[in-house]
Amino acid sequence: MRDRSPYRRFAKGVLFYAMLAFIVVITILPFAWMVSSSFKGSEAIRTIPIRWIPEHPTLEGYRRVFNMQGFSFGRASLNSLVLAIACTVVAVGSASMAAFVFAKLPFKGSGKLFGLYLATMMIPGTVTMVPNYIILRTLGLLDTYTGLILPSLANAFGVFLMRQSMLSVNDAYMESAHLEGASLYRIFFQIMLPMVMPTLSTMVLLSFMGSWNSYLWPLIVLTSTNKQTLQVVLGNMNGMYKNNEHVLMAGAVLTILPILVVYLVSQRYVDQGISLGGLK
Amino acid sequence: MYIPNSPAKRRATAVFLAPSLIGVVGFCLLPILASAVFSVMDYDLLMPMNTMKYVGFNNFRRILTGSEFPKVLLHTLTYLAMYLPLILLTSVGEALILNRSFRGRGLFRTVTYTPVITSWVAAAVVWQWVLSGKYGLLNQMLSGIGITGPAWLNSKDWAMAGVVLAAVWKDTGYYALMVLAALKSIDPTCYEAADIDGANGVRKLTSITLPLISPTLFLLIVINIIYGLQVFDSVLIMTDGGPGGATTVFLERIYKYAFKQYKMGLASAYSWILFALILIFTVIQFGLQRKWVNYDA
Numbered sequence: 037m038r039d040r041s042p043y044r045r046f047a048k049g050v051l052f053y054a055m056l057a058f059i060v061v062i063t064i065l066p067f068a069w070m071v072s073s074s075f076k077g078s079e080a081i082r083t084i085p086i087r088w089i090p091e092h093p094t095l096e097g098y099r100r101v102f103n104m105q106g107f108s109f110g111r112a113s114l115n116s117l118v119l120a121i122a123c124t125v126v127a128v129g130s131a132s133m134a135a136f137v138f139a140k141l142p143f144k145g146s147g148k149l150f151g152l153y154l155a156t157m158m159i160p161g162t163v164t165m166v167p168n169y170i171i172l173r174t175l176g177l178l179d180t181y182t183g184l185i186l187p188s189l190a191n192a193f194g195v196f197l198m199r200q201s202m203l204s205v206n207d208a209y210m211e212s213a214h215l216e217g218a219s220l221y222r223i224f225f226q227i228m229l230p231m232v233m234p235t236l237s238t239m240v241l242l243s244f245m246g247s248w249n250s251y252l253w254p255l256i257v258l259t260s261t262n263k264q265t266l267q268v269v270l271g272n273m274n275g276m277y278k279n280n281e282h283v284l285m286a287g288a289v290l291t292i293l294p295i296l297v298v299y300l301v302s303q304r305y306v307d308q309g310i311s312l313g314g315l316k
Numbered sequence: 317m318y319i320p321n322s323p324a325k326r327r328a329t330a331v332f333l334a335p336s337l338i339g340v341v342g343f344c345l346l347p348i349l350a351s352a353v354f355s356v357m358d359y360d361l362l363m364p365m366n367t368m369k370y371v372g373f374n375n376f377r378r379i380l381t382g383s384e385f386p387k388v389l390l391h392t393l394t395y396l397a398m399y400l401p402l403i404l405l406t407s408v409g410e411a412l413i414l415n416r417s418f419r420g421r422g423l424f425r426t427v428t429y430t431p432v433i434t435s436w437v438a439a440a441v442v443w444q445w446v447l448s449g450k451y452g453l454l455n456q457m458l459s460g461i462g463i464t465g466p467a468w469l470n471s472k473d474w475a476m477a478g479v480v481l482a483a484v485w486k487d488t489g490y491y492a493l494m495v496l497a498a499l500k501s502i503d504p505t506c507y508e509a510a511d512i513d514g515a516n517g518v519r520k521l522t523s524i525t526l527p528l529i530s531p532t533l534f535l536l537i538v539i540n541i542i543y544g545l546q547v548f549d550s551v552l553i554m555t556d557g558g559p560g561g562a563t564t565v566f567l568e569r570i571y572k573y574a575f576k577q578y579k580m581g582l583a584s585a586y587s588w589i590l591f592a593l594i595l596i597f598t599v600i601q602f603g604l605q606r607k608w609v610n611y612d613a
Contacts, residue, residue: 056413056424063428066485069453070442082451085460126335134336140317141329156344160594162546162567163587166574167347167354170361189339207317214319220328249435251549256575267437274441274553281445288438299433303426 067292074098074285081282097286107261107269109290116266117294119181119254120247123188127243131194132236136224138195139202140210150199153192169256184257188247194239201235202228238305241298248295266291354584361578368581375585384564389593391476392565396544398480403540404533406488411495412525429489436486436549443482444469444554454481472562475555479563483550491536498532499525530609534601541597545590566590 068088073081075093101109137143138150168187169178177183209231210223218226229236254265264272270287277283319325355375359368379385414425431439446453447468455465468478502525510520526533548567551557557564557572566586574583 052413052416052418055409056418059410059413060424060427062485063431063489065453066442066446067430069446073445084451084456086453086456130335130339133332137329137332141319141325141332143329152345153340156340156348159344159348160542160546160587160591162570163351163584163591164344164347166570166580166583166587167350168343169574170350170354170580171342171347174365187339187343189335190343191336192340192344195336210317211319220319220325220332224332245433249433249437251435251437252571267435270437270441271553274437274444281448284441285445288441291438292434295433295435296430299430300426 070285070288073282074289076282078280078282097280097282098290100280100283101273101286101290104273107264107272109266109269109287111262112264112266112269113290113294115263116248119184119265120244122181122185123247124240124243126185127188127191127194127247128236128239130189131191131239132198132229132232133224134195135198135202136228139199140205140207140228141220150195153195156190157192157196165252165256172257178257179259179263181263184254187253194243197235197239198232201232205231234305237302241302241305245295245298351584351587354581355588356585357581359580361574361580371581375582376589378582379586379589384569387561388564388566388569391563392545392547394476395480395547395565396541398477399483399544400537400540402480402484403487403491404536406484407491407495407536408526408529408533410488410492411499412521414492414496415499428492431486431488432490434486437553439482439486440550440553443478443485447478447481447554469555470559472559475559475563479547479550479554482554483547486550491540494536495529495532498529502528527610531611534605534609538598538601541601542594545594545597566593 072088072090074097075095076090077092077094077096080087080090080092134153138146172178172183172186175183177186205228209227213223213227214220249267250265251267251271255268255271258264258268270284270291273284273287356370356372357368358371358374359365410428414421418424447455449455449465449467449470452465452468454468458465466474468474506524506528507520510524515523546567547565548571551563551565551568552571555563557568567590570583570586570590573579573586
């Protein structure tokens, strides 16, 4: 009925691929610009017209990133990695344990408690940020990794997702394990967690990427330069290298690269996160 | 799951629940209460806690009657007014493309998602350079087609637009996948019926696709207004509220009151005002949704 003429069909196809190419180009150009600039010298970044392939490629930008006064980029990368892993373990661990109770070990009032958890999701992080800072200060945990990590314990959204997933696991497995004398801890680790592995992996991954990329909280809590994370250091560099964009771009490349690799390796789980209900 | 009540079960329940409960009480519920208390206090972070003084609603009055608040509100709303239509357009467009099968679809999906996984700090640093006045990528490309671009982030009129461009670039891939999930759930027989009736592509889009994905579009608008009112990382890195205070937004103000000026009471009051705004916007939208959101299908 439609597209009777082959010409029209051809034109539509061309239009479709033109749009496709347009989107891809728009998406990639800033990245390409970043990579290209990072291999240029301080003079070469200011050329008109744009020279995508540097005439005299140089690693000066990267060298300067690793030889900054007062900051250590390598140290910051390590800090980010350790903190992202720690926050992920704490956030996913506490959420799945609590979810196990809400899904499979209900007690009197557990429904109300779960409702309270859901209600906390309504309050934006903005409101809790200032008092959380003061709480950490009172506990003497400012500028410590413990202080940075502790708030990850509160993960109502994670509890909600894990509970959804755990509800669908058949009770019979766990009841028979119980009859055979397995403790609840064993049931949790050896039956429940393996059965919700897809949700668990997705949460681990998204939590890791979220911690790696987070900026405001580490910016506030960590003040010693040798404790700061990659994002905070890159943010600080932004003020220091205003006219040395090649250094900044080298820093940006080094910040993006690790998480890009993580994403490409585990893309499947990221995609699942979307279907789990709008994780960000 | 039925497991008879026993001391062992009670103990295990407590152990499983404790970490999360400590977190929710200590870093969610208690802070909410504390924030409410701080908001009616005069509290300077550099002074000892016992110098904190009750000032009633003075903090709120000071913010709401000050000359800064209307500007901050205007900037945030300007951001939303530019960002929302653009992100709806780009994410629906991208989702419509992703909903078709073509060669390289997987690659397309991966590529368009990379800005999403990039941190805001890195994205903002890169976009600052993309939007740079003379040597920036965007203005050089614009001059290629004969347009002299503005100084973007250094211009009072264009700085917020620059932030919006970066945000749309960064977020489209994420929301496109949300829209895609909705597109996939549309019953293909709807389109077959439309074909028989001789509907053209545009007609099918406006009369079938958009109404059927309206619940997702609604969700997208609600989420984006909530996030948009709290825009921060991009603004702090790209403009730091400038030039000349042209891009001050709520969270940036709260951050500066709390951690640059150490006025914790004022910052807490500001965050409650922001929360109230979020609530008002969300309630309004739920009121409006009956007019255009279609839950029948």
